[in-house]
Amino acid sequence: MTASTTRSATARTRTSKPSRIAALAAVAVAGSMLLTACGDQTESGKVAPKDEGSSQAAVAAPLADRLPKAIRDKGVIKVGSDIAYAPVEFKDKDGKTTGIDPDIADAMSKQLGVKFEFQNGTFDTLITGLRAKRYDIAMSAMTDTKDRQEGVDSETKKKVGEGVDFVDYFSAGVSVYTKKGADKGIKTWSDLCGKKLVVQRGTVSHDLAKAESKKCTEGKKGEIAIQSFDNDQLAQTRLRSGGADAGSSDFPVAAYAVQTSGGGNDFQIVGEQVEAAPYGIAVAKGNDQLRDAIKSAMDAIIANGEYKKILDKWGVAAGAVTEAKINGGV
Secondary structure, three states, rough: OOOOOOOOOOOOOOOOOOOOOOOOOHHHHHHHHHHHHHHOOOOOOOOOOOOOHHHHHHHHOOOHHOOOOOHHHHEEEEEEEEEEOOEEEEEEOOOOOOHHHHHHHHHHHHHHHHHEEEEOHHHHHHHHHHHOOOOOOOOOOOOHHHHHOOOEOOOOOEEOOOOOOEEEEEEEEEEEEEOOOOOOOOOHHHHOOOEEEEOOOOHHHHHHHHHHHHHHHOOOOOOOOOEOOOHHHHHHHHHOOOOOOOEEEEEHHHHHHHHHHHHHHHEEEEEEEEEEEOOOOOOOOOOHHHHHHHHHHHHHHHHHHHHHHHHHOOOEEEOOOOOEEOOOOO
């Protein structure tokens, strides 16, 4: 935040190479026995086409061999995600994980031949989950920043972990929104001084709010009364109920809330989005092979057009990137 889908693994069966059938045609019985012993027949007794399964698998999952062997063997990439951040990732009415990130993961699974298995967690615990190896990657509209790369607390600037590597795949800024028809004079971040603001804990919106609040007190204005929540839906509920003056979240999320909450009658975006930065898929430091495989898969779906189709589907094409970058955040 500036953040099953259980996907079917590609079949990777292999048939044995046909024996010298033509040379043995005159010895039908012996030839038949030899074919059976070598496993060249299908259950119906017909000779299997040469290497059909292997070639199909190579076409279906062209980047599978770039993954670490341990992940290829288990056939699953475990994804840590805060699945309450529509339209990036959220539960639909049937309880299925859906959104921009799951769709992108689904497209990458076709390139890598493994399932992307989304596991729900609160946003501010995803990086620690990577360190604890609960997840292989974190994919949750997470902004790629130098602090996160280096394991530095964004507020205290103290080292708190080893950091992560990012594969950047989208660009988004941060927006402020209010109840519809009740902006209370809020047009910019400086207008939030003395106001109540709701955010999701641990996000860039949260960091910006704390930084802006310091500016408020330095300018002899009232500080921002920041209310932080485990997820953005709880923050929206507080604003909707009148418990705050404004909310802040990534532009795609704010825009989606404005469009859908209360049939479009609950919220409105105020001012321009700020702090445009890349979303990154987080990978633990030292896991270079997995990181590079993810980058290759992202580049492949950008090149083949699947990436554009996904962003068009969710109405966020303005955030498209032309290539996946490693640690492009500042």
